[in-house]
Each structure stands twice: as C-alpha cells, then as structure tokens.
Amino acid sequence: MTEQDSPNRRSRIARIALIAIPLSFLGYFFVYPVASILGISLFGEGGFSFSAFSAIASRPSLRAAIWFTVWQAVASTLLTLVVAMPAAYVFARFSFPGKSFFRAAITVPFVLPTVVVGAAYLALLGPNGPLGIDLRQTIWAILIAHVFYNYAVVVRTVGGLWAHLDPRLEEAARMLGAGRWRTFREVSLPLLRPAIAAASSIVFLFTFTSFGVVLILGGFEYSTIEVEIWRQTTAFLDLPVAGALAVLQLVGISSILVAYSRYQERRSVEQQLRPAIEVARRPRGRREFALVWGVLGFTGLFLGTPLAVLVGRSLRVGDGYGFDAYRSLGKATATLVPPAEAIGNSALFATAAMAIALIVGTMAATLIAYHRTAVSRWFDVLLMLPLGTSAVTIGFGFLVALDTPIDLRTAPILVPIAHALVAIPFVVRTEVPVMRSVRTRLREAGAVLGAPPGRVWREIDLPLIFRAMLVGAGFAFAISLGEFGATSFIARPDAPTLPVAIFRLLGRAGAANFTQAMALSTILMGLTAISILAIERFRIGDMGEF
Amino acid sequence: MSAKNPKRSIRRLIAIVVLVVAAGCSDPATTTSSPAPTTAPLEHVEIILMTHDSFVVSDELLESFETETGIEIRVLPAGDAGTMVNQAVLTKDNPLADVIFGVDNSFLSRALDAGLFAPYLSPLLASVPDELEIDPRVTPIDFGDVCINWDKAYFADAGLTPPKTLFDLTDAIYRDLLVVQSPATSSPGLAFLYSTIATFGENGDYTWIDFWTDLRDNNVLVTSGWEEAYYSYFTAASDGDRPMVVSYASSPPFEVIYATEPIDEPPTAVMTQGCFRQIEYAGIVAGTEARPAAERVIDLLLSTRFQDGIPLSMFVFPANADATLPPAFVEHAVVPADPLSLPDGATEANVRLWILEWTEVMSR
Numbered sequence: 001m002t003e004q005d006s007p008n009r010r011s012r013i014a015r016i017a018l019i020a021i022p023l024s025f026l027g028y029f030f031v032y033p034v035a036s037i038l039g040i041s042l043f044g045e046g047g048f049s050f051s052a053f054s055a056i057a058s059r060p061s062l063r064a065a066i067w068f069t070v071w072q073a074v075a076s077t078l079l080t081l082v083v084a085m086p087a088a089y090v091f092a093r094f095s096f097p098g099k100s101f102f103r104a105a106i107t108v109p110f111v112l113p114t115v116v117v118g119a120a121y122l123a124l125l126g127p128n129g130p131l132g133i134d135l136r137q138t139i140w141a142i143l144i145a146h147v148f149y150n151y152a153v154v155v156r157t158v159g160g161l162w163a164h165l166d167p168r169l170e171e172a173a174r175m176l177g178a179g180r181w182r183t184f185r186e187v188s189l190p191l192l193r194p195a196i197a198a199a200s201s202i203v204f205l206f207t208f209t210s211f212g213v214v215l216i217l218g219g220f221e222y223s224t225i226e227v228e229i230w231r232q233t234t235a236f237l238d239l240p241v242a243g244a245l246a247v248l249q250l251v252g253i254s255s256i257l258v259a260y261s262r263y264q265e266r267r268s269v270e271q272q273l274r275p276a277i278e279v280a281r282r283p284r285g286r287r288e289f290a291l292v293w294g295v296l297g298f299t300g301l302f303l304g305t306p307l308a309v310l311v312g313r314s315l316r317v318g319d320g321y322g323f324d325a326y327r328s329l330g331k332a333t334a335t336l337v338p339p340a341e342a343i344g345n346s347a348l349f350a351t352a353a354m355a356i357a358l359i360v361g362t363m364a365a366t367l368i369a370y371h372r373t374a375v376s377r378w379f380d381v382l383l384m385l386p387l388g389t390s391a392v393t394i395g396f397g398f399l400v401a402l403d404t405p406i407d408l409r410t411a412p413i414l415v416p417i418a419h420a421l422v423a424i425p426f427v428v429r430t431e432v433p434v435m436r437s438v439r440t441r442l443r444e445a446g447a448v449l450g451a452p453p454g455r456v457w458r459e460i461d462l463p464l465i466f467r468a469m470l471v472g473a474g475f476a477f478a479i480s481l482g483e484f485g486a487t488s489f490i491a492r493p494d495a496p497t498l499p500v501a502i503f504r505l506l507g508r509a510g511a512a513n514f515t516q517a518m519a520l521s522t523i524l525m526g527l528t529a530i531s532i533l534a535i536e537r538f539r540i541g542d543m544g545e546f
Numbered sequence: 547m548s549a550k551n552p553k554r555s556i557r558r559l560i561a562i563v564v565l566v567v568a569a570g571c572s573d574p575a576t577t578t579s580s581p582a583p584t585t586a587p588l589e590h591v592e593i594i595l596m597t598h599d600s601f602v603v604s605d606e607l608l609e610s611f612e613t614e615t616g617i618e619i620r621v622l623p624a625g626d627a628g629t630m631v632n633q634a635v636l637t638k639d640n641p642l643a644d645v646i647f648g649v650d651n652s653f654l655s656r657a658l659d660a661g662l663f664a665p666y667l668s669p670l671l672a673s674v675p676d677e678l679e680i681d682p683r684v685t686p687i688d689f690g691d692v693c694i695n696w697d698k699a700y701f702a703d704a705g706l707t708p709p710k711t712l713f714d715l716t717d718a719i720y721r722d723l724l725v726v727q728s729p730a731t732s733s734p735g736l737a738f739l740y741s742t743i744a745t746f747g748e749n750g751d752y753t754w755i756d757f758w759t760d761l762r763d764n765n766v767l768v769t770s771g772w773e774e775a776y777y778s779y780f781t782a783a784s785d786g787d788r789p790m791v792v793s794y795a796s797s798p799p800f801e802v803i804y805a806t807e808p809i810d811e812p813p814t815a816v817m818t819q820g821c822f823r824q825i826e827y828a829g830i831v832a833g834t835e836a837r838p839a840a841e842r843v844i845d846l847l848l849s850t851r852f853q854d855g856i857p858l859s860m861f862v863f864p865a866n867a868d869a870t871l872p873p874a875f876v877e878h879a880v881v882p883a884d885p886l887s888l889p890d891g892a893t894e895a896n897v898r899l900w901i902l903e904w905t906e907v908m909s910r
Contacts (some may be wrong), residue, residue, distance in 0.1 A: 061905065115773055122778035123785060151785025172787075203827075215770035220728035231730060234629040234896060237656065266555070313790055318807035325806070351902070395625070399633055410594070410622055418761060488599060489625055506773045507600065509797035509860065514777055 014198055014454065020423075023366040023379070025356075030386050031419055033397030034246075038040040039426040040400060052240035056248070062241075065223040066248065072139065074226075076146035077200050083147050084154035092162035093157055093430040097179030100136045102296065105535040107152045107474065108525045111482025114145075114212025114497040116521040118307035119313075121217055130305070137219030137326055145213045145411025148273025149162075150203040157202070160471055161195035161433055162188070164482050166274050166367060169263040171455045192243055192431045195380060196438070201260045202429060205387045211485065229390040246393045257381040264432075268437035286534070307525060314518035316511075329523075339520055342501035343527065349497060353480035360420065366457075367408060368428065369435035383428055386421040391485025393496055394418065398490065414490045415497070419480035426479065427472035435461065470475050474532040481528055498524045568715045577910060591839040596634060596643035598627045602859040611846055617839045619846075623898035625734060626654055627826075629636070635660045644840045647687060647828040647847060649678070651887070652736060654827060655894040658683060661871045663829035666841055670848040673868045680890065684827035687847050691795040691882050692737035692739060692863035693821040694724075695814045696781035700789035710788075712745050712820035714743075716760035725779040725788040727769040730901050732771050733824075738792045740893060744886035768908060782813045796861050799878040803858065816880050823885035825864070 013455040031509065055086065056062045091103060109117070121144070125135040137142045137308045154264065175182040189196075223231075227246050232242035315321045368380045386394065397463045398418075402408040438461060446456040484499040498520055505517035569591035601819055603621065612618050634646055638660060647819040649657050655758030657663065663683040671679065678686035685853040694715070707806045709715050714725060739754075746754040768790060769775040776793060777801075779786035798812035828847050829863055830840045846852055863881065864871075871879075 062903075073873075115771075116679065118774060121772060126786070130783065137699070142595065215731060216774050220730065220770055220905075225880065234626065234632060235730070237632040237635060251673065306835075316806065318805075365728075369731045399642070401639055403637075409618075410620070436784055489629075504599070506777065508804070509776065509800035511783065511801070511806045512804040513800075515806055 015223055018363050018367050022360045022367065022383070024132070024162035025360050026264075026382055026421075026456070026521075028072075030389075030394070033401040034389060034393055034399035035397075037393060037397040037399075038243050038246060041239040050114055052244035055241055056244055056250075059257070061223070062228060062245070065225055065228045068222060069224040069226075069249075069479065070252070070405075071253075071413075072142060072146075072210070072234055074207040075144055075148070075231060077204045079143055080150045080154055080203050081196070082148045084151045085158065086291075086295045087151070087299050088155045088159035090108075090160055090166075090292050092159040092211055093167070093280055094283050094292050096283070096292055096296070100533060101529075102299075103156075104474075104529045104536065105179040106155055106299060106303055107478055107532050108307065108528050109148050110150070110152045110475075111478040111528050112521065112525065113482060113484050113502055114216060116310060116517070117145060117148070117306060118212060118216030121148075124306060133366060136217065137221070139218070139222070141217035142210070142222065143215055145217055146207045146210065148303065148306065149213070150206060151299075153202050153206075154199045156471060156475075157199035158192060160282065160430060160436075160468065162192060164274055164434070164437075165191055165279065167279055189243055192240040194436070197260055197263055198433055200389070201257065201384070202425070203423075204256060205384065208253060208256075209249070209388055209390065211391075218403045219543075225252075226390050230392045233396065235290075235393050242392070246390060249388060249390065250385065253385065254381055257384050258377075261377050261380050264413070288469075290383050310525070311522050314515055314522045315367050316515055325512070325519040328512070329516060329519060335497070339501050339505065342496050342498045342520065343523060345495050346498040347527070349416050349419065350477045350480035352413075352416035353423055353471055355475040356416060356420035357423035357427050357476035358469065360471060361424040362431060362469060363426065363478070365428045365435060368459075369432045380432075384425045387425050388444060388534050391489070394404060394421070394486055395489030410490075415487055416480065418490065419483050420476070423476035423479045426475040430472040430475065431468045435453045438464050470536050474535045477531050477535065478528050481524060567804050570797075575719040588617065589834055590616050591837050592615040593623050593645060593836055594620050594643040596622045596624050596630060596646045596650040598630045599623045601648060603904055604855065606853075607852065610906060615839075616755060617744055617842060617843055619843060620782055622711075634662055637776070638662060641831045641833065644831055644834040644836050645828060646831060648826045649684065649827045649829065650738075650783055651823070651827075652733075652893050654680070654684065655891045657829070661832055664832040664834075664837075666830050666844060668841070668845050668848050670845055670866065673866045675865075675867060678808065678825055678865050679823070680827075685830050685844050685864040686855050687811045687826050687860040688853075688860065689823055689825040689863050691823050691885050692734045692741065692792065693900065694817040695791050695793040695797050696817065697779070697780065697789040698813055698815055700781050705786070708815070709817060709818060711817075712742060712757065715766075715790075716757065716764055718764065720764065720790070722765045723788060723843070724764075725775045725786075726792045727772055727775050728768050728770055729904055732769075734772050734792050734794065736901075737822040737824055737896070739900060740888055741820050741886045744822070744888055745820055755907055757901060758842040758904060762908055769846045774810055782896060794873070795880050795905070796863070797858065798880075799857075799874040800849050800861070800873075802878055803872075803874045811880050816882075818880055818882045819884075821885045823881040823882075824862075825865075848852060 009519050022440055056066075087106075089432050091099070111291070121131060122136055123132065123140060124142050125133075127134045127145070172189050174180075178186065208224075211226045211230065214222050214224050214227055225248065229242050229245045229249070232238040232245065254507075257387045283289045313393050314325050315323065317324045330338050364379065364383055367382075368376050398414060399409055402414070408414055412536075444458050447453070451459070482499060483497075484503065487497055487500055488503070502517045502520045502524070503519070505513045601621065601623065603619075608619050608621075617819055622634045624642075627648055630646070630885075631649055633642070635656065646657075646662065660811050667681040667682055668685055671685065674686055675798055678689060680686070694709070694712075700706075701708050701851060707718060707720065709717070712721070726738055729736040729739035737797050742757055743754045746757045748754065766778060769779065772793070775791050776797075779788040779790065780791040780793075781787060781789045795816050795818075798814045798816060801812040802809060828844055830837065830844060834840050848866055850866060850869050853864035854865040856864045856869070857872055857875045857879075863875075863879075
C-alpha cells in the first residue's frame, strides 16, 4: 500500500468518488447491458443449460473460428511488436524536424474504418500492386493490416515510456563495455516491460476481436469469434450460440488481462523518469542518421502507401483527376444529409467521448496505480473488457437493458458513451505505467511537508502524468472519430458520423458515391491528424513538457 | 480504499454495485416508449419508426407530415435488415417502436412467427400489385431484384457474349470472371444463393450443389460483402479483374445518376434471368398504444410522395404502381420479367443448413 489513510474528510469523499464514478459508469453502461443480453441468451425458457456450449464444440466451423482467433491474434501481436519497436525507439530517443507531425500522423491508421482500409489493401495486395503478388484472401493480408492498424499503439505506448527512461542508465552500460544489443536486452528492455506488456495487451485485444479486416481481406474462409457472434446474432438470431461465443470471448480476454495484470504487479519498477525533451536528442554520426531516416522512411512507406491510395481515389473524375468529390460533399443528395454534416457530428461526439473517457479513465487509472489491492486489480481487468466485447453484444445489450429507469435506448448521448467505453482503456493504459513510475518518495515528501493529498496529486502527480493524459485524450478522440460497430446500432440517420456516412456511400453503386466515400475518408484522416496534433500541443504552464 | 481494512472496502464496493444495479432494475412496466393513444388528428403524437440502416427519408417530408397530422415520426435505425428484425424480436415485450419498416421476405417469417405485427390493410394497397402482398400483417413498400451485373466494355473488348442464364456461368469461357458474395455474411449473397436454389432445386440430376461445385471449379471468387466485390473486384467500378458481379437490377441507373462525369449510358448491364426478388415490408407493432397514428404512418410510406423518392434514396422500386420513377430509372433500370422466389417460410426453415452446405462445397 502506497498511501496512508488520511483523517481528512474531503480526501475520503474524493476517494469514494474515485471508486464510485468509474465503477457506476462501467456498471451501468457495460456490465449491466452485457449481463442482460447474456442472461437472455443463455437462460432461455428452460433455464440455464450447457447445450449452447456443446453445440459450439460439435460444429467444426465454430471450432475453427475459435482456433483461428487465438493464433492470428498471437501472431499479429508479435509481428506488430517486432515491426513497430524500432520506430518506438527512434521517436523516443531522437529529435528530428517534423517529429510532432509524424507522431500525430502515425495515429491516423488507427481510426480508419476497416471498409476503407480494406479497399486500399485489396488494391495494394492484388496482382497489380507494388508487391506484384496476389495476397488477397490470405492470412498475410490480415496480418499486414493488423500491423498497419496497431503500429501506433506500440510506438506510442512503448515510446511513451521509453522517452522518459534516463538515458544515463544505457550510457553507463555502454561505458561498462556492453554492446548495443546487450544494453537493449539487459537494461532498456527490462525497464520497458510494463509498457511492452501494456501495448501487447491492447494489440492482442484488438486483433482477437478483429472483424472488418478478417471479413474484407480474408474473404469468406476466415472467421473469428467476433465474426461468428455477429453472424449468429444478426443472420440466425441464434442467441444461445452467440451468447456462448460471447462468454468464451470474454473468458479468453479476461484470462489474458488477468495474466497481464499479475505480471504488471510483479514487474513494474519505480524509476527516475526524465522529461522527454531532455532524453531526445538529434542523431549523431552516420549510423544514427541511417537508423532514424531508415525507420522513418519505412514507417512513411508502410503507413503512407495505403493512405495515399485512398487520397488518390478521392481525386478521380472519370479518367482524370479533380476535386469534384470534395465540392459535392456540401450538397444533400436525394439519399443523405449533406455528407459534410457528418464532419460536425463526428467532431461533436468525439469531444464528448474524449471528455467522458478522460474523466472516468483518469479516476480509474489513479485507483489502479495507487491502490494496489485485489479489487483494483479486478477493476483493471473490467475496464479493459469493453475492448474485447463484440459491438453486437454491447449494442444488443443496450437495447434490452437501458429502457429503465429512463429509456436511453434511443438517446444521442449513447453514442459518445459507447465510444468512451472503448476509449477508457487507452486513457488508463497510457496513464498507469507513468503513474506507477512516479516515485512514492516524491509523494511522501509532499505529504510530510504538510500538503493534503489533493495538493500532492495536483502538484506532484499531475505535472508528471499530464503528458500521458494528453496521449490518452488523443487516442480517445481518435477512437471516437473512427468507431463504427457500436455506432451503427445507435447513431440516428439524420446525424451520421463520418464512418457511418462512408459506409452508407460505399453501400451504393455509382462512381461518384465511391469517390465521395474516399473523400470523406481523406477528411477523416486529416481531422484525426490535426486533432491529435492540437491536443498534444496543448500545454498548461510547463505541465505538457513532461 | 485502504489495504488495512479490505473487508470494509469490499463492503463499500458491494454497496455501490447494488445501488447501480438497483438503479437499472426498476419495474419495466412503468415506462413504455409509446405515446398515449389519441383520436384527435392534430394532437401531437410521436411515432417511432424502426428501420434498417439503409432507410432514408427527407426532413421536409417528415415536417410537412407533422404539420398536417400532428404526428411526429422519429426514425430509429437498427442495423442491417437481419439485425433489425432480431432487435425487434428481442425487445418484443417492451417494444422500441410503433412501426417497423424494412423486413424483407428472407426474414419475414421470423418476424411473423414472433408475433411482431398487428394486421392492417391500407386503402392504398389498391395500387400495389397483388404478387407483392403476402400477409395482412405486413404492407409491401418496395422491391428490388438481385441479379448478375456485367461490365459492357470488358465483354465488348474481349469479344465475349455475356451469359444469359445462371447455368451459362459454369461455362469455361467465363472462367475467372465472376465475383459473388458469401451468403453467410452478405444480403445480396444470400439472395443469390436463394436464386440458385430456386433455379436448380434440391433434388434431381443437377441440384444447386452441383451448380455451385461447377461454379467453384470455374474459379468463382467469393467476398464477404457487396462493397468489396463491387468496388475492389468488379472491373466496371474498380481496378479489379472480375467483369461480372452479383449486385442489384437497379445498379446500372445508379452508375448513370452517380457518375463522376455525366454519361448517357451505364457502363454495366444486368442479366435478367436468375434474379431473386427481395420485397421489403412495413408493419404496425402489435400492442402499440398509438394505433391510429401508426396506420397513418403506413399510409404515408405507401403514398406517392414517399414512394416517388424510393428509387433514388434506397436503390429499389416503389411498391405503389402510381409512383413516378425518375428518368434514369425509366431509361436504364430493368425489372426482370420472371424473378425467382422461394415458398413462404422455406428460407427461415432451411437457411442454416443451406449456408452450411454451401460452405462445405466452397471450402473444398
């Protein structure tokens, strides 16, 4: 236990609020709806039975989906770690022109709707693509797209901690004769473990529940548990089997999360964090220049090519090029509100979702980081579960559960709430490692000097974690901009978000509809990059510097 | 929370959980989403119209309807057609909506069996062709046909004759040319599977399974959804390499209306044999407390002022024969003479098995 019980009444109230607010939020908007729909699914007329589980065991296609889900998630996570680690290092340790722009830009893929990225990859991985081999409908297409989507998670989560590691530790190791590889393996890697574990757990969750990428790039032969839940629910209304699959998915994800949480408890080390600005420096010497520009070049090509394909397609007019698609966005076709309105809707929902996620998430992170009890460990796992729960389960859960005491089932606020559920884990995951690394002694010193806990938090913790809060806010905003699954259940037709509008346009024949969808995707990319850039530029005094 | 007294903290936690759960569990009978019943025509009534996510209606129409009748229509999207029906079935005891639109013939028997709808015969049904009417509990609003589309330029350049029937597709000259969607994940994909079952049957010398075996050997490509089949593989709409795709009979006029540069002729054409007809219905939710207003909403959906807008907003043809079609539809849309269908309830009873059998054939 890291804190003393204070007799101060205000701090007790604060502490209760710290527990009550995130817990009520999660309880009412996640646990209760999901438990309701699973209850309806599994406790049919005859009460609970295991028949749905044995039905899964007896169907080869479902067994195959479960196995595929697991192994592709493991493979995708490992691959993403390996591919993105050099960039995490370069972004953490070196300063170079345009760095903050690059860092914002790499987050763009993360929010793009899969139907759009899928279109880009089907073009790139086809026989006429730059690779020259047809990877469409293979496992490789799925793995490549998963790395594309999750690259930023590793770069930012691992890089976020790496940027604050005291470089003198590594310098000392080098001075004592350790080579680069050995220094990395024996000094940096152990210190980075909390962040690597955090990033891996997020990537694993995302790929474990992969839906659009598997459907679009994998063709009809690959299927994940997530895809099967959707199929069993929407096509067959086989709620028992869908419910049983959802339970299996939750169990699988929980066990990974519990393992992660145990690991984090054991492994996290307190260390002296340094301001990022002191750690990063310009590359020196040919090797470092080659490393920095090589990594940036690869990152640019790998993430930029699919994005460039989308931009290129948005500019097609007949056989030539032009801005026609963008000019027409303001006009209401017979079918839709003007597509441009979706931009405003998305920005509004994303701001609300970011605010909710930041408040609830920071409270939860504080609880988890400073109050290491069994309860807070379980709470940590609970917070992550929405990431691993199928959008269909959450959407149907809202429907069956949120009709009393007030009927929220059709309320617009449900959209940012659903987005916040998915964004909170990112806020928590970026904040907790930094919070845990804040030295207890600093805090104790403040307390000994007579500062009440609120002031200790404000003046010692907050400046140290502010940077992590900004990163979390950026992720929350971006996630809300790109969320599609749950939104499609609850967004009103006259207030579509960008992904919903893109999806609608892509559902119609006609070249202009396609180029408009690509134009909206390009705008979504731009909006993401700009907003992340703006959020990270945001500073209060010198707080943002850390 | 203090580690010194874990019991107290756990008790506190339980109290919170109980509070939260209690807040969410008050008697479901005390609130309903339906407004109070009314008879006076201009008294304000709210009707919730549940639809699939392709439904579009203009604000102007909704506003003028409200001015005339006092009925405010709130549109509630509920995912794709299948998702919507299942949501409605699931929330049957405390309905989300008063009127549901967009139940198609594949899902109709599920909705009817669940007792979702109460009978209503709109006076406007007089203008609707008899073959669209199926059950007094639901009102046909629109219909569309799922057909093979082909790329005119590709066939002209290659000097190929386009196929005329489904069976032609198994001919070796059409090898590598067709892209279809999986019936397991796509609505037009499922309609196409139905059209092959309606054509070749389940018994006899050459069943639908034989047909799909031949199609597979002719290297048909299967995608999960319509979007990637049309916009990533179909030569007329992408850089892809498949000049034939399963799409809609209304796709060619859309290519004209939504061209990036004005064109006179669509780049695509429709194979008019082997089309499967999807009919979309609306119905009044059984037990709605706003029955008279709900009837007027059904009448609105069937009136020409809504029906006229259907082709451009939803891809499909209006059920009301008095509706005016847009010029591009009159000129470029084809309504297949003999669309295929399956007996009522056959799809509901067999869809699982058929998809399973299809998957087995195609995965070999």
